[in-house]
Amino acid sequence: MAKILVTGAAGFIGSHTVDHLLAAGHAVVGVDNFRTGRRENLAVALRAPAFSLHEFDVAQLDALDRLVAKERPAAIIHLAALVSVQESIADPELNFRLNVQATQFVAEAARRHGVARVVFASSAAIYGDTTDLPIRETAAKMPISPYGAAKLASEALLLGHGTAYGFTVRCQRYFNVFGPRQDPASPYTGVISIFERRYREGQAVTIFGDGGQTRDFIAVRDVARANVLAATHPGLAPGAANICTGRATSLLEIAAIFAQLRPGAPAPVLAPMRPGDIRHSLGARAVAAAELGFTAPTSVADGLAELVATSRT
Ligand code: UD1
Numbered sequence: 001m002a003k004i005l006v007t008g009a010a011g012f013i014g015s016h017t018v019d020h021l022l023a024a025g026h027a028v029v030g031v032d033n034f035r036t037g038r039r040e041n042l043a044v045a046l047r048a049p050a051f052s053l054h055e056f057d058v059a060q061l062d063a064l065d066r067l068v069a070k071e072r073p074a075a076i077i078h079l080a081a082l083v084s085v086q087e088s089i090a091d092p093e094l095n096f097r098l099n100v101q102a103t104q105f106v107a108e109a110a111r112r113h114g115v116a117r118v119v120f121a122s123s124a125a126i127y128g129d130t131t132d133l134p135i136r137e138t139a140a141k142m143p144i145s146p147y148g149a150a151k152l153a154s155e156a157l158l159l160g161h162g163t164a165y166g167f168t169v170r171c172q173r174y175f176n177v178f179g180p181r182q183d184p185a186s187p188y189t190g191v192i193s194i195f196e197r198r199y200r201e202g203q204a205v206t207i208f209g210d211g212g213q214t215r216d217f218i219a220v221r222d223v224a225r226a227n228v229l230a231a232t233h234p235g236l237a238p239g240a241a242n243i244c245t246g247r248a249t250s251l252l253e254i255a256a257i258f259a260q261l262r263p264g265a266p267a268p269v270l271a272p273m274r275p276g277d278i279r280h281s282l283g284a285r286a287v288a289a290a291e292l293g294f295t296a297p298t299s300v301a302d303g304l305a306e307l308v309a310t311s312r313t
Helices: 012-023 063-071 085-090 092-113 146-165 191-200 220-232 251-261 286-292 300-310
Strands: 003-007 027-032 051-055 075-078 117-123 168-174 176-178 206-208 217-219 239-243 269-271
Touching (some): 003 012, 003 063, 012 027, 012 220, 027 063, 075 220, 092 117, 092 146, 117 220, 168 220, 176 191, 176 220, 176 300, 206 251, 217 220, 217 300, 220 239, 239 286, 251 300
Parallel strands (some): 003 075, 027 051, 117 168, 168 239, 176 217, 206 269
């Protein structure tokens, strides 16, 4: 069993990753500045003796370095980030600090203290608006936001440092992640958490466009498992892989599943398409299957049922 340091430990993906690492018997050192992370996401983890939590900003000079020097983890899973495309457009300086500068500090800490592996939260946003589906890892990288650009820059920073200094870097290109603990109150949250709250409150959801747009929605529990594999699977080569299901689901299908789970809910309201929206997004899953031994078994229907079952009524 290994000691793993997780940045962004109290966030949506981070807290699930911490839970899965602890369940697999690893020791976990968590870091979060609670800018968007929430302590209650770690309610279970905080009761585990193998978990410790440290409150600071990874983008703050030397803070991470000191912790890595003390803890000497076998791997760092770097999930701390500014997580919203819209927020990166509104505040590109903050995006640079949290999504590029912080990554450089992670690379430096790994180099200085002999961390063998770094797992990085990348994103399908690095590909931009490609219409050549499913998107393979070799597709052109043409980000259309500061967020996508920062994720792409961070991949390059980490992979270059890893090769130069001898640590393994795994970049995880997440598609549309959904599930418990995604904050429905955030203006930047994903469509499924918005829909979940509205169905729970008995209000009609709004579909922007005709509802025929599709996404590759992946359950957060599968993403957490992919992170555990990337951090602990023996003998991994450095590289990047899509973390996706390879299955496309339309918004109308999502609304239909919610309507079954919440009988009596009002019908969706159609509104004009959101400017800048892409019509379809779908990932190719072969690289993650071959390199990490990862598949995403949770169907959207099962993931939504779990979300509804665990949400406050
Ligand atoms: C993601 C980003 C978005 C970014 C876009 C770039 C997230 C949560 N969103 O959007 O910031 O601009 O990539 O390609 O990471 N929808 C509705 N009703 C709602 C909310 C959303 O119909 O109440 C629709 C959207 O118009 C969209 C689909 O649902 O067609 C999915 O939206 P979203 O969850 O924001 O994901 P992306 O579109 O992939």
